[in-house]
Amino acid sequence: MAERNIPFALVRTPNWDPLRDWHHSSRIFDQIFGMPALMEDFPTFPSSRWPGYLRPSILGTDIMMPHTYPGHTLAQQARALSRQMSSGVSEIKQTQDSWKVSLDVNHFSPEELVVKMKDGVVEISGQHEERKDEHGFISRSFTRKYTLPPTATLEKVTSSLSPEGILTVEAPLTHSAIESTETTIPVTVEKKPAVTQK
Structure with missing residues (x-):
């Protein structure tokens, strides 16, 4: 988390009621x-x-x-x-050909972000030291982990950062070698009965 x-x-x-x-x-x-x-x-x-x-x-x-x-x-x-x-919300999208996660990291610079992958799990983390903002001083850090689908091509996983601060990690998916196919099985009529009386 x-x-x-x-x-x-x-x-x-004065009359504000949070509950x-x-x-x-x-x-x-x-x-x-x-x-x-x-x-x-x-x-x-x-x-x-x-x-x-x-x-x-x-x-x-x-x-x-x-x-x-x-x-x-x-x-x-x-x-x-x-x-x-x-801020900080992520979204996962999966189609037949690709898997993609988008994460809002607009509070972090590219140098403060690390994307790693191990054993089919993508780990995204970010951290910046204490810095001044309009309210005082603040420091931030986060870590998110995402499990890739079994059919993901791990060697082709890519990540990119948009100007708006959205980090995207994408992996292409391979199609299973055994595709489910529909086969029509013909019905044959036999001459002799299946159950014989004794």
């Missing part, structure tokens, strides 16, 4: 604690639950009042907020 320490700028109002909705059966309690379960909840979630949560350094200085900005910028701010809250 990955461990990440991510700073939050949280401004609370207000804990009893709702529709809430999903998982590793992303306190975040909305569905993507369509992201635009209204910060203003309804954590007034003042949106960070000026990421989303701009004109959005500290959630209900005052134009509707067309809401989508941009929701995407930025979604990215901020989904």
Whole structure:
């Protein structure tokens, strides 16, 4: 399990209640604690639950009042907020020909990332020493392990880092030598009975 320490700028109002909705059966309690379960909840979630949560350094200085900005910028701010809250989330995709994992590592530089493979397991780790950010000093580290499918070609596993900070590890899959095929078996009619009476 990955461990990440991510700073939050949280401004609370006097009547803020963190346990207000804990009893709702529709809430999903998982590793992303306190975040909305569905993507369509992201635009209204910060203003309804954590007034003042949106960070000026990421989303701009004109959005500290959630209900005052134009509707067309809401989508941009929701995407930025979604990215901020989904940092560290990974996604695995497998098709008939390839296996791919994408991991958000935007807080790390390429020199701080290590991708290793041993016994069919890919290990991705990252670490940076304590550094200053807008809230003080912070250090981060994580380790994720992924088991490759048995048909993965281990010699051709590749990794790449996008400008947005998404690390992708990809492995081609080989097709099994024995493919399942459909065969029609003809029915023959015999002249003599299968069961003989004595």
